[in-house]
Structures are given as structure tokens and as C-alpha cells.
Amino acid sequence: xxxxxxxxxxxxxxxxxxxxxxxxxxxxxxxxxxxxxxxxxxxxxxxxxxxxxxxxxxxxxxxxxxxxxxxxxxxxxxxxxxxxxxxxxxxxxxxxxxxxxxxxxxxxxxxxxxxxxxxxxxxxxxxxxxxxxxxxxxxxxxxxxxxxxxxxxxxxxxxxxxxxxxxxxxxxxxxxxxxxxxxxxxxxxxxxxxxxxxxxxxxxxxxxxxxxxxxxxxxxxxxxxxxxxxxxxxxxxxxxxxxxxxxxxxxxxxxxxxxxxx
Numbered sequence: 001x002x003x004x005x006x007x008x009x010x011x012x013x014x015x016x017x018x019x020x021x022x023x024x025x026x027x028x029x030x031x032x033x034x035x036x037x038x039x040x041x042x043x044x045x046x047x048x049x050x051x052x053x054x055x056x057x058x059x060x061x062x063x064x065x066x067x068x069x070x071x072x073x074x075x076x077x078x079x080x081x082x083x084x085x086x087x088x089x090x091x092x093x094x095x096x097x098x099x100x101x102x103x104x105x106x107x108x109x110x111x112x113x114x115x116x117x118x119x120x121x122x123x124x125x126x127x128x129x130x131x132x133x134x135x136x137x138x139x140x141x142x143x144x145x146x147x148x149x150x151x152x153x154x155x156x157x158x159x160x161x162x163x164x165x166x167x168x169x170x171x172x173x174x175x176x177x178x179x180x181x182x183x184x185x186x187x188x189x190x191x192x193x194x195x196x197x198x199x200x201x202x203x204x205x206x207x208x209x210x211x212x213x214x215x216x217x218x219x220x221x222x223x224x225x226x227x228x229x230x231x232x233x234x235x236x237x238x239x240x241x242x243x244x245x246x247x248x249x250x251x252x253x254x255x256x257x258x259x260x261x262x
Contacts, residue, residue, distance in 0.1 A: 021132070026187060029119045029130030030077075037076050042069035083117035086110060090118065092193065093126055098221040102244050105217055109247035115195065115215070119186055128186040128193075137179045137236035179236040185226070192226050193219045195246070196233060213248040216240075 024032060045065035050058060088104040095101045110118075122128035146166055158168040183196035195215045218229060218240055232238035 023131075023133050025131045026129040027131070029116075029123050029128075029186070032130055033080070033116065033120075034073060034077060038069050038073045041072040042066055045069060079113055080116045080120060083111070083113040085114055085118050085121060089114070090121065092219070093122060093128075095221070098219070098223070101217075101219060101221055105244040105246055107247075109249050110215075111249050115184075119184065122186050122193075126188060128188045131185040131187065132183065133185070133230055133233050134182045135180070135234045135236045181233050181236055181238065183230075183233045185230075187226075191220055193217070194229060197248070214245040215248055217244045217246055 021036060042065055045068045046062055049061040049065055052061075054061065086108060088108055089110065091104050092101045095104060119128075119130060123130070146164060153172055158171050164171070179198070181196060181198050183194055185192055185194045195217055197215050218224065220226065222241075222243075224240060229238075229240065232240055
């Protein structure tokens, strides 16, 4: 289940809403993604309508929010199912050796929609299940209690909510050097594939093709136990060797370079 955190702005002018999705293991990816999209849309729309001042009862407004969320869900899922999946990406599902997978992924570029379309196809045609794991670690020596509840960096501007003794310059350093990793696994028995990214990898902060946003890839064919990969990812300081990179073509990440929230 998604968790919604509502953070009141100090000047009383409104609030910031943040959604957090917990880790899941071995679930149906189509059901999981659909539920997440619906919950997000329903929560946001309900909040907006209840605060809109419209002359209708909360029950009517909530009902309209659910209708809107259903329409949004269909639109988003249609995009995923309509996305064209590169043949080389599909072929890693049947490749039996690491070298073959590495060759198939060399130079590959995908969108986020194509990756989810691939994950859905892996479920419908090959019965792969879906897991997600995330980890976030602050710079060494930093006490989380020293931070405000919200930080946003836009260029040289730092917006924050809550009390802190840290300067804007120190908060910028926190945002620049925090370590975040998010991984998606698909599993079928002992066979698994993992796609993961860091904040640096999607914001062009890694030395890869002049700042090209990308995913990293690893599978059971690389000889590292799945549990070890998850442990490394959760530690936030993974050491998994030289892994294939998959270019991520998504304008959202280009536009958000240099931005971040805590």
C-alpha cells in the first residue's frame, strides 16, 4: 500500500504531499502497478476535490475522485501495454549465458514505459513475478534529526520545510551526496533479472556517455546470488562489478537534473 505524507507549509498557504511505496516481493507486476496508479490518483484527486470548495458532499466528491482514478488507471495501463518492446530486451528472458545478455543489451535505449511493458510481458508470457527494493543513505556522520522534513534544491535555490540548524549550503551538500538505489526484479524459480538505478544514474551524474541517464542490469547468469544482490542494493553501497548499462530515454529526468527532495 502507498503511504501518503502531508507536510504543512510553515506559512499556512498549503501543504506538500509525498507518496512512499514500500518494498514488495514476488507479486503480480500488473496488479501491483495498477493498484499503485489507482491509489495515487484517487488520493490526490480526493484531496484536491475536498479542498476545492465545490458545493457537494464529501461522499459525492470522493465518488468523483474514484471515477477519475479509474479513467486515469486505464489511460496509464493502456500506455504500458501499447509500448513497443525492443526485441533484444525480450531476448534476455531466454538467453542462457551472461555474455549473450550483455551483447543483447549493448547500446540499448528504452523508456520507462517500455521497461514496464517488458515486465508485464514477462508475466503474461513467461509467468515472472515482480519485486522492488529501495534504499536511501545520508552522508556519513549526518544525524537525520538535523534535517528539516522537506528539502528541495532548484539550481542555487533551496526550499525547506521544518526546523534545521544546517545552512542552505550544507543542505545542498546533503542532497548532492545522499545515496539512493531503487531496484526492480522479475523472478521465475531460480531465474531472475534485475534493473536498478541510483539518483546519480538517472540524473546524469555518473561518468556514462556524457551524463546519459541509465539503468544498471544484472541477472542470475552473472554468478552472484540474488540475496547478495539485494543485500548490496539495500546497503546503498553496492559492489557488483562491471554491469551493463541501459540508456533511459525520458525527458522527465533531463528536466529534473540538479533537483531533489528528501
